[in-house]
Amino acid sequence: PDLILLSTLPAGASRWLHLDLPHRLHRRWGVPVEVIGAEIPTIERAGAFALPDMHDPIDDTVHVLLVDDNPFDVDLIGLALAEVGTPYQLRLTHDGAHALSYLRAVGHTEIDLVLFELKLPVLDGFELLAKVRTDPDLDQVMMVALTASEHQADRDQAYAGGVDAFIKKSPDHHQLAMRLDDLLAEAAG
Numbered sequence: 452p453d454l455i456l457l458s459t460l461p462a463g464a465s466r467w468l469h470l471d472l473p474h475r476l477h478r479r480w481g482v483p484v485e486v487i488g489a490e491i492p493t494i495e496r497a498g499a500f501a502l503p504d505m506h507d508p509i510d511d512t513v514h515v516l517l518v519d520d521n522p523f524d525v526d527l528i529g530l531a532l533a534e535v536g537t538p539y540q541l542r543l544t545h546d547g548a549h550a551l552s553y554l555r556a557v558g559h560t561e562i563d564l565v566l567f568e569l570k571l572p573v574l575d576g577f578e579l580l581a582k583v584r585t586d587p588d589l590d591q592v593m594m595v596a597l598t599a600s601e602h603q604a605d606r607d608q609a610y611a612g613g614v615d616a617f618i619k620k621s622p623d624h625h626q627l628a629m630r631l632d633d634l635l636a637e638a639a640g
Contacts, residue, residue, distance in 0.1 A: 513538065518545070527622070537635035547574030547575055
């Protein structure tokens, strides 16, 4: 090929870089393009209903529940979390209803921080936020909207609903790691 794009972004993290750009270059100038992506480390995905061992010693680990149905975003967030300095344990669920069931099953003492997408199946992020904030057993859980939404109305609605932070997903996992590290440190107290 005449042009090779080297990317450290996970496949799917940037549709424009991995699909649109090569297609446009080839279509417009007839340039053969090959995209070479780095091999992406995967994060260990704990089952959403795998209850923690109640006999574990108390530590400074921040217990995080990630609620996202997009596997590319989950991997991107996993890459960002791999760079944070605060120790954490990650649980994963793919929709708001399972997240709420899990939170109710383990209670606020077992989850410190919930990172959730606003656009979720079954129970969306706004509904999840509202149910957590109106549940006296869960209302102390730190809720962070980590979303692809760029709409100011979504940001306003999330803050009105009681979100602790609103983070726009970025394909730059280093930048995302810095924001997440600050939030984990805050959650660790």
